[in-house]
Amino acid sequence: MGPLPAAADLPLVLEPLREDLERVGGRYAEILSDVGAESRDLVEQAARFTGKRLRPALTCLAARAAGGGVNDDVLTVAAVVELIHTATLVHDDILDGAEVRRQVATLNARFGEQAAVLAGDVLFSKAYRAAAWLADPFASRYLSDVVGEVLEGEIFQDLVARSADLDESSYRRIIRGKTAALYEAALHVGAHYAGAPLSMASMLGAYGHHLGMAFQIVDDRLDLTGREAEVGKTLGRDLGEGKTTLPVILWREGLPEARRPEALERIRRAWSDAQEARALCRDLEASGALARADQAAQREVEQARAALAGLSAGPERTQLEQIADYILSRTR
Numbered sequence: 001m002g003p004l005p006a007a008a009d010l011p012l013v014l015e016p017l018r019e020d021l022e023r024v025g026g027r028y029a030e031i032l033s034d035v036g037a038e039s040r041d042l043v044e045q046a047a048r049f050t051g052k053r054l055r056p057a058l059t060c061l062a063a064r065a066a067g068g069g070v071n072d073d074v075l076t077v078a079a080v081v082e083l084i085h086t087a088t089l090v091h092d093d094i095l096d097g098a099e100v101r102r103q104v105a106t107l108n109a110r111f112g113e114q115a116a117v118l119a120g121d122v123l124f125s126k127a128y129r130a131a132a133w134l135a136d137p138f139a140s141r142y143l144s145d146v147v148g149e150v151l152e153g154e155i156f157q158d159l160v161a162r163s164a165d166l167d168e169s170s171y172r173r174i175i176r177g178k179t180a181a182l183y184e185a186a187l188h189v190g191a192h193y194a195g196a197p198l199s200m201a202s203m204l205g206a207y208g209h210h211l212g213m214a215f216q217i218v219d220d221r222l223d224l225t226g227r228e229a230e231v232g233k234t235l236g237r238d239l240g241e242g243k244t245t246l247p248v249i250l251w252r253e254g255l256p257e258a259r260r261p262e263a264l265e266r267i268r269r270a271w272s273d274a275q276e277a278r279a280l281c282r283d284l285e286a287s288g289a290l291a292r293a294d295q296a297a298q299r300e301v302e303q304a305r306a307a308l309a310g311l312s313a314g315p316e317r318t319q320l321e322q323i324a325d326y327i328l329s330r331t332r
Helices: 012-031 037-047 054-065 072-096 107-111 113-132 138-159 168-193 198-225 246-253 257-270 274-287 289-307 315-329
Strands: none
Touching: 012 054, 012 072, 012 113, 012 315, 037 072, 037 107, 037 113, 054 072, 054 168, 054 198, 054 315, 072 107, 072 113, 072 138, 072 168, 107 113, 113 138, 138 168, 168 198, 168 246, 198 246, 198 274, 198 289, 198 315, 246 257, 246 274, 246 289, 257 274, 274 289, 289 315
C-alpha cells in the first residue's frame, strides 16, 4: 500500500503541520504494508476516509508542545490513532447503513457488510500490533482502554437510539465515547512519546477532551443546518437514524411542560418523514435551540483553552488555540 492520499483539503489552520502529516501518512502505509492481497482493496478504500487528519495532527502538535519533537515513536502513535479512527468509521457506516463518506463509497456499499466488518477488524488489529511493537508499552495499554470506551459509547448510542426523551447527560456520555475520548488520547500519547511528564500529557489530554466534545456538538448541528455540498453527507441523516442530538434536546426542553408530549411525537415522526424532519429543523432554528447548541460548543472550547493555561506561550500553544477556534467556525 502506498502513502495516504494527499490531504488536499487540509484546513488552513493545519498547514504548519503538513510535513508532519505527510510523515504520518508514510508510517500509516508502512503499518499496512503487510496486508494480504485479499484485503488490500478494502484497506485502500478505507484510507480514503482520512479527511482532515485532525487527530494525528494533534498528536504531532502535542509532541512539539512537549518539547520533544515528532520522533519515530510519535509518528507511530499518530498513525495508530488514525488507524483506530478509520476503523471506527468503517464500523459506523455499517451500523448506519451509510453508502457514502466524504464523497466516496463506504466499504459496506462497495464490498458488502461482511467484508466491511472484517476490514474494520483488520485495521484495529494492525493498530494494536504497531502499538505493541513500541519499546514503551504505554500506547498499547492506554489505547486499548480508549478503544474500549469508544466501542462502549457506540453500544450505548445504539441502545438509546430512537429515544425522543434522551437527556443532555446521556447525549454527553455518547459524544464522550464516540468522539472526545479519541481526541484526548491523540494528544496524550503525542505528549507522552515526546517525553512529557504525566502532568503535561494530562493537561493536553484535557484540552483534547473538550475539543472533541465541541467538535461533535458542531458536527451534530451541521447535520441539521449545514450545506450538503460542504458537509459531505445528506443533511438530517441523524434524525433519520433516530439520533436525538443536542439541538433537538435543547429545543424540546425549552418548551413549556404542556407542549413536551407533542414535541416527543414530532421528533418520532421526523425519524421516518423527511418533510417532518425539515419542518423540525426550521423550528430548531426559529426557537434559538441551534444558537444554544452553538453556545454549548463555545463553552467546551473555552474549557479547552483554559486547559492550556499551564502551557508556556509559544507557537504550539497559539496553534492549539487556533485549532479550537477552527472547530467552532468549520462548515464541514
